[in-house]
Amino acid sequence: MSLPQPASPSSQALHVVVLAAGKGTRMKSAHPKVLHRAAGRPLLEWVLALARSLDPASITVVTGHGARAVEVAVAAPGVRFALQEPQLGTGHALLQVQTLLDGASGRVLLLSGDVPLLTESSVRRLLDAQAAAGSALTVATAFVPDPTGYGRILRDDAGALLRIVEHRDATDDERAVAEINSGVYVFDLAPLFPALSRLGSANAQGEYYLPDLVAIHRADGRRVDAVALDDADEIRGINTRAELAEVGRVLQSRINAGHMAAGVTLVDPGTAYIGPDVAIGPDTVLHPFVILDGQTRIGANCELHAGTRVIDAVIEDGVTVFNHCVVQSSRIASGALIGPFARIRPDSDVGEQVHVGNFVEVKKSRLGKGTKIGHLAYIGDAQVGSGVNIGAGTITCNYDGLRKHPTTIGDGAFVGSDSTLVAPVTIGQGAYVAAGSAITDDVPDGALGIARGRQSNKAGWVAKRTGKPPADR
Numbered sequence: 001m002s003l004p005q006p007a008s009p010s011s012q013a014l015h016v017v018v019l020a021a022g023k024g025t026r027m028k029s030a031h032p033k034v035l036h037r038a039a040g041r042p043l044l045e046w047v048l049a050l051a052r053s054l055d056p057a058s059i060t061v062v063t064g065h066g067a068r069a070v071e072v073a074v075a076a077p078g079v080r081f082a083l084q085e086p087q088l089g090t091g092h093a094l095l096q097v098q099t100l101l102d103g104a105s106g107r108v109l110l111l112s113g114d115v116p117l118l119t120e121s122s123v124r125r126l127l128d129a130q131a132a133a134g135s136a137l138t139v140a141t142a143f144v145p146d147p148t149g150y151g152r153i154l155r156d157d158a159g160a161l162l163r164i165v166e167h168r169d170a171t172d173d174e175r176a177v178a179e180i181n182s183g184v185y186v187f188d189l190a191p192l193f194p195a196l197s198r199l200g201s202a203n204a205q206g207e208y209y210l211p212d213l214v215a216i217h218r219a220d221g222r223r224v225d226a227v228a229l230d231d232a233d234e235i236r237g238i239n240t241r242a243e244l245a246e247v248g249r250v251l252q253s254r255i256n257a258g259h260m261a262a263g264v265t266l267v268d269p270g271t272a273y274i275g276p277d278v279a280i281g282p283d284t285v286l287h288p289f290v291i292l293d294g295q296t297r298i299g300a301n302c303e304l305h306a307g308t309r310v311i312d313a314v315i316e317d318g319v320t321v322f323n324h325c326v327v328q329s330s331r332i333a334s335g336a337l338i339g340p341f342a343r344i345r346p347d348s349d350v351g352e353q354v355h356v357g358n359f360v361e362v363k364k365s366r367l368g369k370g371t372k373i374g375h376l377a378y379i380g381d382a383q384v385g386s387g388v389n390i391g392a393g394t395i396t397c398n399y400d401g402l403r404k405h406p407t408t409i410g411d412g413a414f415v416g417s418d419s420t421l422v423a424p425v426t427i428g429q430g431a432y433v434a435a436g437s438a439i440t441d442d443v444p445d446g447a448l449g450i451a452r453g454r455q456s457n458k459a460g461w462v463a464k465r466t467g468k469p470p471a472d473r
């Protein structure tokens, strides 16, 4: 006979709450602190990514300062918001989710929107510790060289957690404690809100302090615990721009380490700026100061030289991008050579083995296999076939001041240098355009289009003009 087993605590529903209502005064910013970006993401998005990795029953963000902006920035299925207005402290902030969690059971994981370095494995350790002990509250702590400003963890002689005291309310002895409150907690939901409603605000800041829950639970005879994390860096909060930069560097180095482990060469990992959603194939080499943003995907065996930026683009295998190029929302097919100093603007499709050279701008255009545009050209709204040669200084005149018009260039065509192709216009397959032409009419397949004034030389003109024979000038 099998008896029904009580649900083990670790199988209880997990509700994540992220505090993000604070002002962030020291950022000296018009924007909410949690929307400042580190390593390509708003701070709050890093915390939400951690929350999602735990596959929780719910995620609630407490907003206050800049609430609307925060909600718009991180809106996603499964993320809900509770407004804290006015902001009366961290305990008051958590109280704002009480109605949303009405009737729910299980546990609450409390995270801070400005603590983006916390890892999934540390949070799982905290959750396991709370479940194993069946605590009403388990707080993550760390030992730091300089605990100034943080809440201090006070333990009894046996090491049991007694209470948490804020820096401003602490005595000198208490301030000497190096173990700090991370602001990350796991709560048993059942006693949480009744205890929270009993928080007072008789302290240095006149706020409802969440850490005071420790003393309340203890007074009621419930178990509380503190779990020290190995890496104190993980709980670093961001209060200033300097901290934002430091934490950004740590996040970036984690991303970069992941790519190197997967077979990507970073010539200088300290200057490789790779967004969190970027994918890169093995044996690709990134030189210093390469920036890869958004949903960019880079194939295998590519080489991206210094100073190049790629945004939301797909670069296939074996592509070389020379120095200082910008590629956005486009595809570069395998074997292409781009740059130096080329700009590939959105909605371009650059075919296999294409060469786009120095100071060439391509916008919303398709370039067929093996086509060459070596120097100083603007190709916009164009369909260019394969094996086409486009000379230096060629311009598609795609804009008439009101509308954009298309240019079509057939396979194997040859466009001489410094030609202007006034769109809409078609250059036929295998057709030639003479250098310096202003092409306003279609050039048929296999024809030569030439559209420029004829040269005439005026013999002796200079001597007449200056009154001197050429040798005396």
Ligand code: UD1
Pocket: 019, 020, 021, 022, 023, 062, 064, 084, 086, 087, 088, 089, 090, 091, 092, 093, 112, 113, 114, 149, 150, 151, 152, 164, 165, 166, 180, 181, 182, 183, 208, 209, 210, 211, 237
């Ligand atoms: C808090 C803790 C402190 C801990 C530290 C860790 C309290 C009273 N103190 O201090 O023990 O060492 O975090 O970083 O909890 N927030 C709101 N509403 C509010 C106030 C704050 O949502 O009314 C949010 C903030 O946006 C932030 C988080 O709560 O995400 C922490 O608030 P903050 O003011 O930074 O607390 P600290 O003084 O750093």
Ligand code: CA
Pocket: 237, 238, 239
């Ligand atoms: Ca803080």
